[in-house]
Amino acid sequence: MSELSDASREKIIAYCDKYPNKQAVTLPALHIVQHERRCVSAKAMEEIAEILDLAPSQIHDTASFYGFFRDENRPLGKKRVWVCRSLPCMLRGGEKLLAELAEKWNLHPGETTADGEVTLEIAECLGACDGAPCILIEDELHERVSADDVDKLARGDA
Amino acid sequence: MSGTFEPILLARVGKPDSATLASYQADGGYSALKKALELPPEEVIEIVRLSGLRGRGGAGFPCGMKWSFLPKNQTGPVYLCVNGDESEPGTFNNRILLEEDPHQVLEGIIIASYATRATTAYFYLRYEYGRSYRTLEKAIAELYAAGLLGKNILGKDYSLDIHLHRGAGAYICGEETGLIESLEGKRAWPRIKPPFPAIEGAFRRPTVINNVETLACVTQILNRGAEWFHTIGVPKDPNNQRDFGSYGPKLYCVSGHVNKPGLFELPLGVTARNLIDNYAGGVWHGRKVKAIIPGGLSMGFMTEKELDTPLDFAGPGKVGCLGLGTAAVIVIDDQTSMVDVLYNACRFFAHESCGQCTPCREGTAWSAKILERIRAGHGKSSDIDLLLEIAASIGTIPGTTICGLADGAAWPIKTALTKFRAEFEDYIASGRKSEAALVASH
Numbered sequence: 001m002s003e004l005s006d007a008s009r010e011k012i013i014a015y016c017d018k019y020p021n022k023q024a025v026t027l028p029a030l031h032i033v034q035h036e037r038r039c040v041s042a043k044a045m046e047e048i049a050e051i052l053d054l055a056p057s058q059i060h061d062t063a064s065f066y067g068f069f070r071d072e073n074r075p076l077g078k079k080r081v082w083v084c085r086s087l088p089c090m091l092r093g094g095e096k097l098l099a100e101l102a103e104k105w106n107l108h109p110g111e112t113t114a115d116g117e118v119t120l121e122i123a124e125c126l127g128a129c130d131g132a133p134c135i136l137i138e139d140e141l142h143e144r145v146s147a148d149d150v151d152k153l154a155r156g157d158a
Numbered sequence: 159m160s161g162t163f164e165p166i167l168l169a170r171v172g173k174p175d176s177a178t179l180a181s182y183q184a185d186g187g188y189s190a191l192k193k194a195l196e197l198p199p200e201e202v203i204e205i206v207r208l209s210g211l212r213g214r215g216g217a218g219f220p221c222g223m224k225w226s227f228l229p230k231n232q233t234g235p236v237y238l239c240v241n242g243d244e245s246e247p248g249t250f251n252n253r254i255l256l257e258e259d260p261h262q263v264l265e266g267i268i269i270a271s272y273a274t275r276a277t278t279a280y281f282y283l284r285y286e287y288g289r290s291y292r293t294l295e296k297a298i299a300e301l302y303a304a305g306l307l308g309k310n311i312l313g314k315d316y317s318l319d320i321h322l323h324r325g326a327g328a329y330i331c332g333e334e335t336g337l338i339e340s341l342e343g344k345r346a347w348p349r350i351k352p353p354f355p356a357i358e359g360a361f362r363r364p365t366v367i368n369n370v371e372t373l374a375c376v377t378q379i380l381n382r383g384a385e386w387f388h389t390i391g392v393p394k395d396p397n398n399q400r401d402f403g404s405y406g407p408k409l410y411c412v413s414g415h416v417n418k419p420g421l422f423e424l425p426l427g428v429t430a431r432n433l434i435d436n437y438a439g440g441v442w443h444g445r446k447v448k449a450i451i452p453g454g455l456s457m458g459f460m461t462e463k464e465l466d467t468p469l470d471f472a473g474p475g476k477v478g479c480l481g482l483g484t485a486a487v488i489v490i491d492d493q494t495s496m497v498d499v500l501y502n503a504c505r506f507f508a509h510e511s512c513g514q515c516t517p518c519r520e521g522t523a524w525s526a527k528i529l530e531r532i533r534a535g536h537g538k539s540s541d542i543d544l545l546l547e548i549a550a551s552i553g554t555i556p557g558t559t560i561c562g563l564a565d566g567a568a569w570p571i572k573t574a575l576t577k578f579r580a581e582f583e584d585y586i587a588s589g590r591k592s593e594a595a596l597v598a599s600h
Binding site: 019020030052061065068087091123124125127128129130 | 235244245246247248249250252253284285286287288289291319321323324325326327328329340341342343344345346361411412413414415419420421451455486488490494498499502503506509510512
């Protein structure tokens with residue numbers, strides 16, 4: 001059975017026209033797959049490699065460089081929450097926020113809550129230092145937040 | 159001396175629907191492009207060269223000169239890469255430009271592509287900027303629909319495609335050749351230079367890479383003329399042949415311990431003290447400045463006594479900093495431990511070193527570990543000189559690494575330990591532990 005859905009395959013193939021070679025589609029393909037499956041498994045990497053005429057090791061080499069992509073042993077929860085710990089956020093409570101969320105959700109950064117709802121991640125500068133401390137939920141920015149705010153945003157309607 | 163400068167780059171920020179093509183055109187948008195397309199590409203390059211525009215992404219390289227490095231009369235594609243990987247801690251001006259006024263940047267991209275004869279532009283955008291991504295997607299679709307992108311732009315014999323390319327959370331992708339490697343689908347390991355990207359860049363073709371704010375400046379230079387840009391800022395030092403001057407408006411980010419963190423557009427050369435007191439509302443809780451970073455984390459620290467240094471391209475270097483960098487000012491108040499601050503900086507560079515060059519990979523990791531040890535109350539008096547030795551040995555300046563990331567890692571160490579040495583010595587001698595929250599890093 002194919003790991004990639006037909007929709008993902010089509011999206012990956014559609015990217016190929018934008019670049020002079022198919023290897024450049026590696027990052028878009030990894031994003032497409034992780035967005036759909038919450039991880040990029042070894043099987044998915046093989047299938048991406050086949051579409052892009054590459055060796056699976058080339059996909060793995062790139063995917064493993066960016067801490068962003070998760071393999072099948074560490075899939076993401078439904079929502080991925082990134083908490084900035086870089087200096088401008090640290091000066092305004094970013095590290096405290098990270099520690100409070102880890103306690104609230106009973107996990108270490110990098111882990112997912114037992115119910116599979118939320119993954120907590122450490123982020124370096126999110127580029128919203130005027131709104132420190134700031135976080136991302138998936139790729140949506142929230143500024144000047146407390147641990148309670150983040151808990152509500154990430155788990156409120158979940 | 160507060161606020162007589164009328165913002166240009168930020169003029170449209172905060173207006174209703176500022177990101178739409180209709181509102182941009184209602185404000186005169188894309189008239190700079192019309193002007194540019196009437197001129198031969200060389201003349202556009204000449205206008206940008208005469209303006210004195212220097213790259214806004216950190217290195218400050220003269221923009222017109224960079225464009226003129228492309229080989230002449232060559233056949234085959236040339237690429238323009240937009241560096242939207244803004245990841246330097248403290249820096250957020252690109253994000254605000256992209257979210258609030260994407261067309262000002264896109265117009266600059268089309269003009270720069272025309273000037274350099276690029277027919278494909280890759281916009282490398284850090285993944286974290288989801289809002290910018292969605293805003294740009296919409297804006298680019300509007301341009302294709304309006305005939306301002308694609309085949310025969312504005313009916314002229316010039317065609318261009320812009321493709322958005324999202325990163326995946328790696329600081330090193332802001333380095334020009336790291337960006338190119340990442341764009342090509344590989345790990346973002348910076349390349350050995352030469353060849354420089356102008357000769358062999360993306361997909362082994364001549365490539366120009368420009369920062370988002372730089373491209374917004376290009377739009378305004380074409381709008382208002384090279385002379386207008388050249389009258390703003392700080393002229394070049396006639397006694398220094400290597401000084402290119404600091405012309406034009408600059409977007410200064412101010413963050414950290416101030417009452418009103420924010421983005422302020424001012425002529426290059428404003429002092430840090432003026433920025434903090436008259437724009438950012440002063441230091442919070444009535445406290446005093448202990449240190450600032452003048453241009454993003456990698457530039458190193460300035461003391462309170464150095465706050466009258468002008469923040470132009472030459473200023474921060476005169477007080478021992480690496481340079482102006484991204485002009486992102488991070489303010490640290492007098493209640494903050496420099497040990498905690500330096501640990502934060504070292505941890506950042508250890509996390510973001512790409513691992514390609516041993517001095518950087520090991521040097522950044524060990525400097526973070528040594529500071530972790532000091533913070534845990536187990537520091538040794540010899541640690542200070544050990545850290546200084548690491549800082550002196552890593553980077554392109556001592557010549558031990560391929561890219562400048564390690565120079566950026568070294569400067570916070572050098573400046574913190576020379577300017578605040580007594581604080582580190584006292585901290586180590588007291589054997590105390592840091593009270594700041596310690597979170598296990600992975």
